[in-house]
Amino acid sequence: MDSEVKRPSGRHHGDLRRALEAAAMDVVAEKGLAGFTLAEVSRRAGVSVAAPYKHFADREALLATLVLRSYEEQRRRYRAAMARVADPVEKLAAFASAYVRFAVDERSLFELTFAAGLDKRARPELAEAGAALLGLLEAPAHAICGDDQRAHRLVLAVAACAHGHAVFVLEGVLDGPRDARRQAASAARVLANAHVAL
Structure with missing residues (x-):
């Protein structure tokens, strides 16, 4: 039952880009630009640190x-x-x-x-x-x-x-x-x- 509620890491129903953008906004809101890293964005989005590079250079x-x-x-x-x-x-x-x-x-x-x-x-x-x-x-x-x-x-x-x-x-x-x-x-x-x- 828990597996139905909690998505496996890195799966965003084909909308990885939107998930990364949402996570990025959360990071900026909480940590400011000084605390903004792709690693932290990846962690918040529940994806690997390599995942953002699929959409962002x-x-x-x-x-x-x-x-x-x-x-x-x-x-x-x-x-x-x-x-x-x-x-x-x-x-x-x-x-x-x-x-x-x-x-x-x-x-x-x-x-x-x-x-x-x-x-x-x-x-x-x-x-x-x-x-x-x-x-x-x-x-x-x-x-x-x-x-x-x-x-x-x-x-x-x-x-x-x-x-x-x-x-x-x-x-x-x-x-x-x-x-x-x-x-x-x-x-x-x-x-x-x-x-x-x-």
């Missing part, structure tokens, strides 16, 4: 997969938050608030995005995914500025502001997530209104 390849997952989840959340409002200034504010929320709700994924130490020049898919995130801000920024160059500066300013608030709340500089989200949204509005085309 090395530690960095598995980390890159997790970072891509983070970008995809961020893009989904930010797009949904921005879709709830019509005004371009409020779209940027919604992005900033959602950015902070993601950092708090998905701390492991957030930290992976910026602390995995991966060379994005060697992994263009990561650079493209990051650019796609910023791309969400381009239309509202252009609607506010009416000029490509000023819109680009506004995109970077809002993204940097949101990131700063996210880091501050994670580091305990700000009182709490709700306050940080409110402040990030407010700061995004100030930046946006300062760029309104005359």
Whole structure:
């Protein structure tokens, strides 16, 4: 009876990759990037230390997969938050608030995005995914500025502001997530209104 409940080591019904990714996220969540090794991921997934190499060339390849997952989840959340409002200034504010929320709700994924130490020049898919995130801000920024160059500066300013608030709340500089989200949204509005085309 026990054998029906407990799977033999290394058997994941043909979905070894998913099992390794789930185990990798557990390792990052519990031990951080410093404690992230393929050996530990293999142990958590219940497979041999050679098993990850069936899907990932090395530690960095598995980390890159997790970072891509983070970008995809961020893009989904930010797009949904921005879709709830019509005004371009409020779209940027919604992005900033959602950015902070993601950092708090998905701390492991957030930290992976910026602390995995991966060379994005060697992994263009990561650079493209990051650019796609910023791309969400381009239309509202252009609607506010009416000029490509000023819109680009506004995109970077809002993204940097949101990131700063996210880091501050994670580091305990700000009182709490709700306050940080409110402040990030407010700061995004100030930046946006300062760029309104005359």
